[in-house]
Amino acid sequence: MTTPLTTDQQYTQRYVTYCAVHGKTPQQMLAHDKKEWPGGYMCGFTLWISARWQEWQKAGGRAGDHAAFDAWLGAYSIREAA
Numbered sequence: 001m002t003t004p005l006t007t008d009q010q011y012t013q014r015y016v017t018y019c020a021v022h023g024k025t026p027q028q029m030l031a032h033d034k035k036e037w038p039g040g041y042m043c044g045f046t047l048w049i050s051a052r053w054q055e056w057q058k059a060g061g062r063a064g065d066h067a068a069f070d071a072w073l074g075a076y077s078i079r080e081a082a
Helices: 013-021 026-036 043-058 066-081
Strands: none
Touching (some): 026 043
């Protein structure tokens, strides 16, 4: 299962959500994470999305249910932005 890309076809919606939760555009987040994680600049996103999967499963979500996880993640980003 792949996550749909955003309209500009450069970033997945999950990555865009990660950026938004951190108050950055994808370009700003990439620049930030390249400094934060010089040996693997996607490490920040990987750790963040893994933590969100764990949080979702603890809340009763099923592993592998990508559509439901993506809906939950969208609501998560709205809560975090508030």
